[in-house]
Amino acid sequence: MSDDFKLNAMVRNDMGKGASRRLRREANLVPAIIYGGKNAPENISIASNELEHALQNEAFYSHIITISVDGNDQDVILKDLQRHPSKTVVIHADFLRVSKTQKLHTKVPLHYINEDICVGVKMGGGIISHNMTELDISCLPADLPEYIEVDVSAVDIGGVLHISDIALPSGVESVELSHGAEHDQPIFTINKPKAAVEETTDEEAADKGDNEETSEE
Numbered sequence: 001m002s003d004d005f006k007l008n009a010m011v012r013n014d015m016g017k018g019a020s021r022r023l024r025r026e027a028n029l030v031p032a033i034i035y036g037g038k039n040a041p042e043n044i045s046i047a048s049n050e051l052e053h054a055l056q057n058e059a060f061y062s063h064i065i066t067i068s069v070d071g072n073d074q075d076v077i078l079k080d081l082q083r084h085p086s087k088t089v090v091i092h093a094d095f096l097r098v099s100k101t102q103k104l105h106t107k108v109p110l111h112y113i114n115e116d117i118c119v120g121v122k123m124g125g126g127i128i129s130h131n132m133t134e135l136d137i138s139c140l141p142a143d144l145p146e147y148i149e150v151d152v153s154a155v156d157i158g159g160v161l162h163i164s165d166i167a168l169p170s171g172v173e174s175v176e177l178s179h180g181a182e183h184d185q186p187i188f189t190i191n192k193p194k195a196a197v198e199e200t201t202d203e204e205a206a207d208k209g210d211n212e213e214t215s216e217e
Contacts, residue, residue, distance in 0.1 A: 005054055006066040009044040030090050034067065037097035044069055051090060052156055055081075059146040062108040067095060075099075077106055077139065098141045105175060106136045108145055110166075112188060114153035120190030126157040127194075132187040135163070136175035143171030152188055161188040 012031060014022075029049045035041040044067070054060045060078065067074050080094035099102050110133055120126035135148060150166055162184045164173050178182040 009046045011042040012045045032053040034095045063079045107145040111147045119158040124148040124157040125193045129189045139172040
């Protein structure tokens with residue numbers, strides 16, 4: 001992992017919606033919580049500008065984060081983020097403690113590469129469809145990838161890639177596939193261009209009409 005993220009936080013003692021609103025409006029702080037592991041949940045607050053800056057980096061969402069709570073460092077991952085319904089302002093964040101010796105369950109982004117030279121697009125004018133943009137994975141914190149690359153250069157029109165087609169990094173497992181082969185969902189497809197679909201439909205309709213005329217004769 002190429003980025004190191006560290007946030008500074010303070011213990012938050014005032015609870016309730018009114019207290020949270022005052023934190024955001026008057027102190028420019030975001031209320032948050034750290035939970036999981038053997039320790040009790042901790043209510044904390046983080047400087048809004050510090051958190052917003054970190055959130056601009058995609059890696060922050062799938063990375064081990066160090067939160068320093070009044071000088072006490074804890075390793076966590078971001079589990080949930082709540083934003084204002086009509087603004088981009090973060091109103092609450094949830095962080096989960098992680099242990100170096102215990103596997104964690106989280107989502108990581110899928111980065112599709114070589115779409116511009118994909119056979120189905122370049123040669124057949126196919127239309128790309130991303131069925132999944134992130135993947136549920138299980139791994140030790142040390143093996144957590146920022147993202148997973150999926151090479152789609154060889155996919156032709158009508159072709160479909162499934163979870164099982166992803167080359168997962170060492171130590172990383174798909175949560176879906178751990179439940180059985182029937183959970184091997186499609187992640188990427190190349191569909192026929194609209195004109196080709198309409199042409200096929202017209203041909204099928206014509207063939208049906210010919211068959212009906214033949215049966216009447």
